[in-house]
Amino acid sequence: DAKTTQPNSMESNEEEPVHLPCNHSTISGTDYIHWYRQLPSQGPEYVIHGLTSNVNNRMASLAIAEDRKSSTLILHRATLRDAAVYYCILSYGWAAGNKLTFGGGTRVLVKP
Amino acid sequence: EPEVTQTPSHQVTQMGQEVILRCVPISNHLYFYWYRQILGQKVEFLVSFYNNEISEKSEIFDDQFSVERPDGSNFTLKIRSTKLEDSAMYFCASTKGGQRNTEAFFGQGTRLTVV
Numbered sequence: 001d002a003k004t005t006q007p008n009s010m011e012s013n014e015e016e017p018v019h020l021p022c023n024h025s026t027i028s029g030t031d032y033i034h035w036y037r038q039l040p041s042q043g044p045e046y047v048i049h050g051l052t053s054n055v056n057n058r059m060a061s062l063a064i065a066e067d068r069k070s071s072t073l074i075l076h077r078a079t080l081r082d083a084a085v086y087y088c089i090l091s092y093g094w095a096a097g098n099k100l101t102f103g104g105g106t107r108v109l110v111k112p
Numbered sequence: 113e114p115e116v117t118q119t120p121s122h123q124v125t126q127m128g129q130e131v132i133l134r135c136v137p138i139s140n141h142l143y144f145y146w147y148r149q150i151l152g153q154k155v156e157f158l159v160s161f162y163n164n165e166i167s168e169k170s171e172i173f174d175d176q177f178s179v180e181r182p183d184g185s186n187f188t189l190k191i192r193s194t195k196l197e198d199s200a201m202y203f204c205a206s207t208k209g210g211q212r213n214t215e216a217f218f219g220q221g222t223r224l225t226v227v
Contacts, residue, residue, distance in 0.1 A: 032214065043116075043203045043218030044147075044155060087155075091214070099145065099168060100216060102155040 004088045009107040018075040020106050022088030025069045032091045033064060034100065035073045037084040044087065044102070047073065075108075083110045114138045118204050118219035125194055125226055133189045133222045135204030142209040144187045145216070146179065148172070148200040155203070161187065194226045 005023040012018040024033065035047040048055055048062045050071075055062040061074040075082055085105040091098045117136045125131050137144050146158040159169040161179055178190045187206075191198055201221040207214060 034214070036216075038155070043205075043221050044216075045218065046215040049214060098214075099157040099160055100147075100155075101157060102147075104154060 004090060004103055006086075006088055006103065006106045008104065009109065011109045011111060012075075012078045014080060014110055014112050015077050018078045018082070018108060018110075020073040020075075020086050020088075020108070021070065022072070023070045024088070024090055027068050027090055028092070030092060033062065033068075033071050034089045034091055035060070035062065036087045036089065036100070036102075037082075038087070038105070039081075039084045044100075047086070049091075078108075078110045080110050080112060083108055114217070116204055116206055116217050116219035118202075118222050120222060121220065122223045123225070125224070127196055127226055128193050131191050131194055131224065133191075133202050133204075133224070135187045135189070135219055136185050137187055137204065137206035138208075138217055139185070140208060141206035141217070143167075143207045144179075144181070145205040145207075146189045147203045147205065147218075149203065149221075150200045158189070158202075191224075194224075196226050199224055199226045 032049055032051050034049040036044040037047050038044045048057055048060050050062045050064055063072045085107050087102050087105040089100050119134045144161040147155050149155045157170050159173045160167045176192045180188050201223050203221045204219045205216045207216045
């Protein structure tokens, strides 16, 4: 599995944007970039995914570098509820049957 | 909103006993998974299941583990003879399938404590 590198932790103030970087320099052409998050004492939760183009949904935006060797998850206005561990995961191909390989993720702390 | 449900939320068992963890995936989903997370560690893939058979399993998923979809709704993980190191949160997940449906839905987990 292609590897991702994320900072261990980040802090943000409530209602400010949060930019979470992820490096994936060994990404292959068929790897999708997925982001999940895990709130305290809960199961992982899907956030967003993309292949080449930037993506937006109600939770976040995903900005993918032109060479695809890095990406950034953007939470536009952090709330206290966004405090979680955020995982950047590469998944080979688009097949839904592919497993997710979780790394250590970035622990996001949101300060009121 | 549809969700994956897991029971029980917490299971305490004695070492050497068999346990069955239960999951009800989202009804129109086709791919099913078990993951585990030892306290303070990463979420680890155990097994994936599609079309009534295992499609992939990790090194963790040895002969002590088995999965089953006994009916149209339940998906179970059995550990035949539990060890202390099996203590962890176990998460079930499911996906619908298809190119635009790779989102995995996870349950809230079962905390297994082996004593």
